[in-house]
Structure formats: structure tokens, C-alpha cells
Amino acid sequence: MRVVKLAKRQLLAGFFIVALIVMYRSVEPASSIQAIQPISTEIAQVPMAQVPVKKSPLIEPVLNATAAYVTDEVSGAVLYSKNANTYYAPASTTKLMMALVARKVFQPGSVLTVQLADPVEGSKVGLRNGEQYSIETLLEAALIQSANDAAITIARADPAGEEAFVAKMNLTAKQLGLKDTHFSNPNGYDSPDHYSTARDLSILTRETLKDSFVRKTVGTSQLILADITDKRHFIVNTTNQLLAIDPRIHGVKTGTTEEAGEVLVTLVETEGHSLLFVVLGSHSRYTDTQTLIDWITTNYRWYAAEELVQKAALE
Numbered sequence: 001m002r003v004v005k006l007a008k009r010q011l012l013a014g015f016f017i018v019a020l021i022v023m024y025r026s027v028e029p030a031s032s033i034q035a036i037q038p039i040s041t042e043i044a045q046v047p048m049a050q051v052p053v054k055k056s057p058l059i060e061p062v063l064n065a066t067a068a069y070v071t072d073e074v075s076g077a078v079l080y081s082k083n084a085n086t087y088y089a090p091a092s093t094t095k096l097m098m099a100l101v102a103r104k105v106f107q108p109g110s111v112l113t114v115q116l117a118d119p120v121e122g123s124k125v126g127l128r129n130g131e132q133y134s135i136e137t138l139l140e141a142a143l144i145q146s147a148n149d150a151a152i153t154i155a156r157a158d159p160a161g162e163e164a165f166v167a168k169m170n171l172t173a174k175q176l177g178l179k180d181t182h183f184s185n186p187n188g189y190d191s192p193d194h195y196s197t198a199r200d201l202s203i204l205t206r207e208t209l210k211d212s213f214v215r216k217t218v219g220t221s222q223l224i225l226a227d228i229t230d231k232r233h234f235i236v237n238t239t240n241q242l243l244a245i246d247p248r249i250h251g252v253k254t255g256t257t258e259e260a261g262e263v264l265v266t267l268v269e270t271e272g273h274s275l276l277f278v279v280l281g282s283h284s285r286y287t288d289t290q291t292l293i294d295w296i297t298t299n300y301r302w303y304a305a306e307e308l309v310q311k312a313a314l315e
Helices: 002-026 091-105 135-144 148-156 162-175 198-208 212-218 285-299 305-314
Strands: 050-054 067-072 078-082 111-113 132-134 222-226 233-237 249-257 261-270 273-282 300-304
Touching (some): 067 285, 078 198, 078 285, 091 162, 198 249, 198 273, 273 285, 285 300
Antiparallel strands (some): 067 078
């Protein structure tokens, strides 16, 4: 009896290994730069997860963006890659790391006081010195409307100060394996030592979206926010135009600066699958993202592990 049970376990393990091998061998390069491959080993811990396999020979999509990266959120498989490891200014997608660190630094419901010594450039909601807001409200302002004053307020509220907060952002980047990323501020202002890559931003986004509060926030189009006295109210509107026109879009973050051009990180849920799209250095980020969505849905289909085993047996 023990021999039979052991044989069954070995057979099942063999099936799963074959499935993974077929996954990697069945999918040819999604671009001339990088073949499909996992960005983590989490797929091995999800035996029922589906993995993407190409349908037909892949013809390169025409993009305006100078860098782009598309991954399957569950398996981590890379579906498309263009200049994925080239340094670019990340602009306000920086706020994804800011949010990830803030959720670790501050307890839920923490009250932060606005301390803005200098005028804030770029997108903002008009926070006033001395006002107090919950950490959740400030994160909603920073992530939905890309408010720089909210991001700076969060960083300056760190018990050790803004510089220490940014240092924690860089430490977290190292812990996540973001070897081509460095931050010099919490909101995304252009700076020589403030950079990332399409690949690193994809990994960062995947990690940040594990937080249910952040995941819900980055997919919100509009929200009414208030200070802790409930006397000061303001409306925040998403900076992501795709949220209003495409029901498949569920976030995540825009970014625009002179050096970065147009940046967009997008969570797309289509045909039961969650995909992460990163577009950098674009002049038409929304068109580029929609082009990539159409290209992925046309060229890939998803198989469960047992289907891949059957597919391998037939071939």
C-alpha cells in the first residue's frame, strides 16, 4: 500500500514538472529581447494556476513607448518585453513604492499633520500646513489624483524624517530585487539618481497590489476626502483616463514629467486573467497600452497545468 501511494505522489509530481517545462518551451520570445519566463517562483506554489502559452507566431506590436513590459500577475510569466532593463525616470509611479513603505511605517488610522515648507510643484490637492489627515486619506489623494503634496506629507511624517523615509524606499527596492531602481524623493520628481526600469516597476506593482487597500484605491475613479475634523472636503479624480472607458482596467498609476514623458502602469483583468502592463517613455501611453492589451489577447491563451500535461502527451 505504501509503495502504491508513493508511486502516485511521484506520478503527480512528474506531471507538474512536465507542465512547467512545456510552459517554457511552448512559448517563443514575446519580443526580440526576452523570452517568456517567470519573475518569481510563486507559480510552483499554485498548482491550479493557469499559465500563458502563445497561440500563433508573434508579430511585434507597434508602440510609441521606448520601453514596455507585460506580465501575468498570477504566474509572473513575461508576455512582452521591450527595453525592460533600461533606466528611465519613473515619474509618479514612484508613489507605488511610497505607498508600499507607508503601509509598513504607519499603523492603520494614523493621523498625520501637513508640514510643507516649500511650494509643491506638479499635481496636488492643496493641503494646508497644520491640517491633519488619516494616512489612508493621504494615500488615496496620492494614488488617485497623484497628489505630490500628499506624498510629501506622508514622507515627512516618518518619525525619522523624509530622508529616512526615502531610504526605506530604497531598502525595500533592494529587498524586492529591484536592482535597477533608486529613489531620491517620495513622489517622482526628476533627478539624476531617481530611476527605475519597466521590469522593476512590474515587480514593484505586483508586490504593492497584494495590499487590498492599495489595490482598491488605485482602481478608484473618484472619491470625496476630508480632514479628521470633517470640515475640509475635496474631491480627487483619477489621472488614469482608461479607468473611465475600459471596464477591463482596474488601475494602477500614471506618471508624467519632462524627463519621463508619459508613464503608465496598468492592471488589466480580461477573460479571467490579471495582467500587468508597464509603458515608459511614451507620447501616447493609453494607445500603447490598448495596443498591448489587444496584442496579448490575440496571441496568447491560458492552460491549466493538467491541460499542459495532456498537450505534451499529444505532441
